[in-house]
Structures are given as structure tokens and as C-alpha cells.
Amino acid sequence: MAINKMAGKTAGDAGAGDEGVLARCAVAFTRWAEKWFxxxxVFVVLGVIIVAAGNLATGAPVGAVATGVGDGFWSLIPFTIQMSMVVITGYVVASSPPVLRLIEWLARVPATGRGAVAFTAFVSMAASYLNYALSLVLGALLVRALARRQDIRVDYRAAGAAAYLGLGATWALGLSSSAAMLQANPASLPKAVADITGIIPLSQTIFLWQSMVMGLVILLVSVAIAYYSAPGDxxxxxxxxxxxxxxxxxAETGAATRPGDWLELTPILPLVIVALGAGFLVHEFQNKPALGVISxxxxxxxxxxxxxxLLHGRLRSFLNAVSKAVPSTAGVLIQFPFYGAxxxxxxxxxxxxxxxxxxxLAHLFVSLASGGxxxxVIGIYSAILGFLVPSGGGKWIIEAxxxxxxxxxxxxxxxxxxQVYNAAEALPNLINPFWMLPLLGVLGLKAKDIVGFSFTQLLxxxxxxxxxxxxxxxAA
Structure with a gap:
């Protein structure tokens, strides 16, 4: 209802004379970012240099530091490919005819530019409770659809930042939580962690009523900030x-003019592969915990x-969508190895x-903590470390x-x-370019374009x- 009320305001309400403090701050931060960000x-290169300098300051040999860079450089390759595939597959699904029709329908819901930004924030965060990757791609394509509307003026930067809120606010409090999933699955939990914590079921993490209340409060506040920080017309x-x-x-499907074309255009081949894939998924759900499969x-x-x-129905249409999606992965492919270092x-x-x-760092912060x-203290620590090691699951194994x-x-x-870890883990995402890359690739923007609005959220x-x-x- 709050979204509808926001979306129902008239375009005149968003005039320059009605710019609020948040909107002026977001625009000011964005102007600064456009000039200096x-x-x-650059951030990932500076990160390598700063951490390497820190190693040397603690007495690590130069050779060990150089070896660490090389050893870590390719350590995230599986994750790099996974995240690239998240972008590609998400784009392929979202650009299929049925989903495009759904996104176009959703894009017609808001009645004003500011309402569109708030609506995007809501959709992105709601989707992130199910899967963070879905929130990125769905949010990005929703922003593109909103931008095609001629009857409202949508600030593309503010809407892009709103689409990013799933990663910057709520993802780790939902089913995408790497830490909660690891703690709940004995087969995946490292022995070093299991010996200390034992298995912690999801009922004691993401499904705690306190956690769900926190997630709801964060969602509502974030939507309100997105609305009031969005520039007027x-x-x-x-x-x-x-x-x-x-x-x-x-979609370019064309007509079959030779036997090879027929193979690309027939629905039979995709259906056979989909049937085999469905069999595999059924087997996974029958033999493994459902939440483990989903995560x-x-x-x-x-x-x-x-x-x-399945949604494209033709191999040619599917491959055309893949070709359009691949350029969006450029930032991920080149930057993730440096984060591994x-x-x-x-x-x-x-x-x-x-x-x-x-x-x-851990002992510095943990020594400051008491029960209350x-x-x-741990929230602050996790947020700081999260800016340097932006990996929810990998960082949890380090910290746990x-x-x-x-x-x-x-x-x-x-x-x-x-959950302290999960909630704090999302905070640095609001200004860390690492997780912005897939979204920015789809939107055709730079981090500097949206970071002013996401920094406003961080405040x-x-x-x-x-x-x-x-x-x-x-209580314990």
C-alpha cells in the first residue's frame, strides 16, 4: 500500500521546488562521485596495494607478499565463472518473451518518477530474500523498462541504485545467506567451524522472528529513503x-533456409535438454535438503x-540472448581475480x-566486545572486513x-x-563496486553514477x- 501511495502522487509533486533534503543530498553526493569517484x-587495484603494504608493515617478507598475490589471484575463478553465469543466465531468462512481458507489466505500475524508484527498491529487496542474483538482474531490467516509459521522468541513476538495494540491504537475511546455509548444512560446514559452533538450523538464524522483523524494518526504511532521495522531474x-x-x-529468429537453420529453430532440441535437466533437479530435491539445493x-x-x-523455445533465440548478455560480465571477469589476491x-x-x-583485526574488535x-562490535568489524573481502560465504569461513x-x-x-554477520555483511555492499558490476553491466552505467544514492542509503x-x-x- 505504501508503494501504491508513493506511485500515485502526481508528477507535479516531484517538481524542483519540492526537492527534499534527501534528494538534495543524494544529488550532491552523486555530483561529487561523478567528478571524483x-x-x-581502481578500487580493487588500490585494495591490493593497501593490503600488501599492511602485510609488509606486520613484518611479512616481500617474497611472501608477492607469492600471496599470485596464489590468491586465481583462487576465485570458480566463483568468477559462477557470478558471470548468474549475469548471463539471469539476463537470458529476463530477456525471454514471457518474462519481458511480465517486466513491462510491472513497469506500468508506478505513476511517477519517484514512485518508480521506490517500486524498484521494493521489487529488488523482495526478490533478494529468495535469491540475490535474481534481484540484480530482475531489478536492472525493470529499471530499463521504466526508463522506456515516455509518460514519467525516471532518474536512471536513482533507479539503478534502488535496483541494487537487494544486495546492499537484505540479501543475507534471506535464503541466499551463505553463512546461514553453511551453518545449517553439516556436509558443507568446515570441520574447523563445526567443532566450535555445531550445526545451527535455519530456525535459529534467518527464521528467527527477530531476524524477520529486522528484515522488514530495513525494507520499509530503504523504500522510503529511495523515494525521498530520488530527484524530482x-x-x-x-x-x-x-x-x-x-x-x-x-528476438531475431528468422526463417529456416537450410537444414542447419531448422536445427536452430526447432523447439524439439530445447525441450529434450530441458526434460533431462528437470530430471536432474527432481533427483536433487529428492535426495538433498531443499534449502541446500536452493542455496x-x-x-x-x-x-x-x-x-x-524453455522460455526462449528456440536455440537461436537463446543464443542471441546469451550474446547480448556476455558484455555485461566484463567487469566481473577482470576484477574478481584481484579480489582473490x-x-x-x-x-x-x-x-x-x-x-x-x-x-x-579480529582480536582487536573481539577484545572490545562484551555480552551487551x-x-x-562484531557488526562493525564484519562491515569493515566486508569492504576488503566482499564474499559472504568465503568471509564467513574466515571469520566464523x-x-x-x-x-x-x-x-x-x-x-x-x-545474523549479526549477515546484516553487517550487506552494509559495505552499498558503496563497494565489487557487487555492483553485474548490475552496472546490464544498466550500462558506472559505479560513480549510482554510488551517491547508495551512499545516502548507507548513512x-x-x-x-x-x-x-x-x-x-x-538471549542465549
């Missing part, structure tokens, strides 16, 4: 203003490939005392042994400790999340 690749910069082409070319990124990508084949330097290169940088302050031991030592609720999210983590903390 570099390409996302006079200040809005549309996709056309930014030089972004949002037209969607019709597996390989299975998720497999499902979307099969769904894409950063993770290696943080966790695997010991200083003169034999301890890594992450170990020193534990959620806030000492964070969960600290939770036990101060008699904190173990499941809530996981509210940081105190709100830390307060909720403290206020809602259940």
Missing part, C-alpha cells in the same frame, strides 16, 4: 540524458539455463609473529572460528551471531542496522 577497477537525469540506450531489440549457486545457474531454454593477503600471509592481518556490546568462539565466550546467542542503514542488532538480540 574512479572506475571500480526538474533534477532527474533519464537514461537518454546519460546517453544510455534502453531499447530492446526484438547451491551451481544448481541455481543450471536451473536458470534450463528455464532460459586481496583475500589471500588478508588471511594467508603471516607477519613476523606468525599471524595474518585478519587475525589481528557484542552485536555492535574466532567470531563464534567469542560469541560463546560472552554467552551470546549463536544463531544471532550469524541511514549503518546506525539503523547496528541499533536493531543490539535491540533485537535474543
Amino acid at each position: 574512479p572506475d571500480a577497477f 526538474a533534477q532527474a537525469r533519464t537514461a537518454a540524458d546519460l546517453g544510455v540506450d534502453v531499447t530492446e531489440a526484438a 547451491n549457486l551451481n544448481t541455481y545457474n543450471f536451473f536458470f539455463i534450463m528455464l532460459g531454454l 586481496i583475500a589471500q593477503l588478508l588471511t594467508q600471509v603471516p607477519g613476523s609473529d606468525g599471524q595474518s592481518i585478519s587475525h589481528h 556490546t557484542f552485536p555492535v 572460528p574466532y567470531v563464534m568462539q567469542a560469541a560463546i565466550d560472552v554467552n551470546a546467542h549463536k544463531g544471532w551471531a550469524v 541511514f542503514h549503518l546506525p539503523l542496522v547496528l541499533f536493531l542488532l543490539w535491540l533485537l538480540a535474543p
